[in-house]
Amino acid sequence: MFKIGEIAKQAGVTTRTLRYYEQLGLFVPSNVNTNGYRYYNDDTLVVINRIRDLQRVGLSLEEIKDVIGLYFHQKKKVEAKEKTLNYLQVHLNDIDSKITLLNNVKKELKEQIQSTQSRLVQLKEKGRKNGGSKN
Amino acid sequence: MFKIGEIAKQAGVTTRTLRYYEQLGLFVPSNVNTNGYRYYNDDTLVVINRIRDLQRVGLSLEEIKDVIGLYFHQKKKVEAKEKTLNYLQVHLNDIDSKITLLNNVKKELKEQIQSTQSRLVQLKEKGRKNGGSKN
DNA sequence: ATTAACCTTATCGTTAAGGTGAAAGTAGGA
């Protein structure tokens, strides 16, 4: 059991951020002392990291709130399960389209790098032939 | 040549958004009339779409500003070229790590879907055998 | 028992990415 400052440090976030996440309903402390101190275990660390990952790839905390539970507890009733299933599918599609997007960007970047590199080589060769000055 | 409202419509954004992008230095109108009216051509449409794509995958407009030019004009001096090259590489690495992240999420989602689905089937079979009630 | 280093809630501030509306100038079709 870690106090808030400790997991904050381990997770590389501030305590403010953790309390904010809690306020949004992203998770709750593993337990709360009578004096109000929050205590967490390693599980929370995993959750925090997942949240950060999802943020990095463009999800808002609200969106994350909607999906974060899907990863971390699956004891549900039948109706809930079918709803969850739908949600997972939609989320999966969204992710797939993002991957596609990123791959496109990646491809163009690679082409740019190629062409930039070869133009650089050309320029340098030209520079070696004549005394080299302009450009 | 389109007026601002027209490409806005074509791009699926508001005119405010376009002026805001311009203000941030993401692009300039293809030309500006003496009365202040902005006019754009199809090239701008491509740029806008690229910006939106990059936003979708988690880049801020400031970050986008830094890279957007790399796609759309490559007449530069040698020093500039080498700097650009570095930037492209860094950007590429970032994108690669995002793709990796998304693929991880995707994998876990698929597993979740699998297990959720099979548990659903189990529950339904159970429901068929006995009169079915709880869960 | 004191003290440094934690923790609590509460509130105000900040940045990004626009939305919204005012007041005024234009375009172009009837």
Added chain:
DNA sequence: TCCTACTTTCACCTTAACGATAAGGTTAAT
């Protein structure tokens, strides 16, 4: 010419995701 539907700048408003600071309680080692 006139009217409607644009367009301009300016300024204030909003939401998300925290940062910063205040004012006070707690812990644990000395």
